[in-house]
Amino acid sequence: MSAFRLHNTGDQVDLQTVMTILLQVLVGGLSLGVLYAIVALGYTMVYGVLQLINFAHSEVFITGGIVGYFVFHALQDSSMNGYLKLVLACLAAMIVSGALNVVIERLAYRPLRGAQRLVPLITAIGVSLILQDTLKFVVGLTGMFDLSVTLPKGFTSPLTKFAGIDITSLNLQVKDVILLVVATLMLIGLNLLVNHTRLGRAIRAVAHDRQTAGLMGIDSNRIISLTFLIGGALGGLGGVMYAMKYQALNAYSGMAPGMKAFSAAVLGGIGSIPGAMLGGIVLGWVETLLGVVSLFSALPGLHWLSYIKAEYKDLGGFLALILILFIKPTGLLGKSSTEKV
């Protein structure tokens, strides 16, 4: 993540510095948030059709990142256009992750359709653990555990001007903008797919009521597989974005962002696609803000903020989650449902 800097002299923090930090949080949090949003969509879509937390999604997501790493690595010395490399990496990651997610559903979840709810949930945890070590093995074949991603030239150069305004202080790099653009395009595309196509209508129908959807001639198993494919592909794309943003990853690094993305999905209202996007962005902001909030302790009267170390930013997501579940258990955009016997 881009480092935050304080442009203050001495202990005095002026208003302009505060505004700069807040702007950095706004933009940095947004780029983190859309990343969470992409991953959260995979969770929320699967939850929508199966009422299952797909714990393995965090590994499906990081698989995308690892595929992305291999593609970037293989094309490292080619003279190909950097953006073309990115497109190739994204495509490869989406195909692999999507296929992986479909296979997981077919082998592990489908035989348990209709079992008591704890059973598929525990299976999902198990699949996630299996994938973590399988990925570790695959990555280990190259003799490494931690991968460091070499991006095409120009991706990491700082952005200084936008529409004629000097934005050096925002600490943005070209890759942050790419991330924002790709993610936004994806989110718009998914929205169109779900709300304006036959397939989208079928997915919504299955999510709403699988039995009735079946009576209307929808093959629910096929739709569930397709949902896993779309969710997995989005996860894979998120993985490439993650690899691009942090430029470092290993087989185990899907876990933490995965859990945060799931929190984002719950925060926005599980099963709701706009909810997942909103939840992701809110979470990105909360987390980024928590990471820098101790800088404000130099302000008068806010001395206690110095106790909130930057390390606690990982708590932001869960605290937001608990808070929202306590106040509005259905999440920000979730519809309330009454419990019937």
Next chain:
Amino acid sequence: MTTLPTTPAPLKVRPGGGDRTWALLAYTAITAALLIFMRSTIADGPMKLLQPVLFGAFLLSMLFAYQWKAANWAKTIVYITGIVFVLPFMGRENASYFDLVIQILIFSALALGLNIVVGLAGLLDLGYIAFFAVGAYLWGIFGSPQLGQITGNAAYAHGLNPAYFWLFIPLAVALAALVGVLIGLPVLKLKGDYLAIVTLGLGEVIRIFANNLPITNGPQGIDGIESAPVPWLDKIAGSLGFAPEQHKLFFLYILVLAVISLIVLVNRRLDRSKIGRAWIAIREDEIAAQAMGVPLLRTKLLAFASGASFAGAMGVIFAAKQAFIDPTSFNYFQSIGVLSMVILGGMGNISGVILGAVVVTMLNFTVLPTLSEVLQAQFPNINQNLDPSKYQRFIFGFVLVFMMLFRPEGLLPSARHQVEMHQDDPPAGSLSADNHLQEGTGEGEVLSPGFATRGENERTGSEK
């Protein structure tokens, strides 16, 4: 949705019909003899691979004593041989056995605690290890030089007097239960899936605090944690030929045995008490339980708090045993480890859960490390990537998935689950005479929806 059979199903399903007194005694004698007489053969080299095999085979005798139909005197003999003679003897010869047995018992207690939460009350808690951390850090901070560091008081340079250990076990029980209630209050209103994710988050929260707070000494952990002084027991241990450095292990062995007996007793009583049945009712169907007058939040909180209190007590003992704790002992993976013990053994069944704890702990602490060690000694050029002890996650994951797909009731299912899940199987030998299971319960109809098939679209309204 639920069809009750007209005649109550026989709840005790034990393998084998005949009396196996002599088989039990013979098995125990053979495995004990093998373990004792081969102890130096299997101490190192490739033969070390036999160590977990023989040890496990011996431990199995106690399980058989519990499960098989045999005369009570024979069972008593088996228990006493094992607990009083063979295990301490092996521990004296090789302290690593003592270490292993204590570790197994600590994890058994944790698994029994989680069993109340997951197995009885059906609340999937993925942050259970947090309560263990509460207990461990409580004694870790007060029973080590860390206290002197924090307070800056020279009087506490070596922590509190180790005799306070006895006070800190009940304190840890109370504190862990309190934390359980505090965490449970906001969380337990949520339904199953949310609960899983929030408890996972809270487990992480406690780990992150342990990693960053000054009083826990962050990632460096706390060193020099004392255990209670018991001079009279040390004297006994000394006269039995234990080396001075083994005295602590001897004491902890006895302490852990006492605590686990208590926990098993509590578990058995709970299982059959009103509150235990209330937990099972909640697990089976929350709404129906509520309609029958079970106070949901209070009952769930009680499950959470009692599970937490076991972990708290064991945390104190764990800290005293390890003498060193750091946040890595309390991460998400550890919670999953305890969960896989419960799942592997059989949710809701005490002996099953203990079996699960034995298998998983041995896998973790002896089988895999020994395997790697032998592999590396035999093939020095082997690829590091093939080291089996580095694939614990894979193994745990495999255990979870395999069990869920093929035997969701666990290795030793509770009698109730066994009946529920295999009602449409052909009757087993001993049951064939008076089998009530096939009538009235056709496919898809269940005694209770607990783990059994529920029609695909029979979800309750809220789940849609």
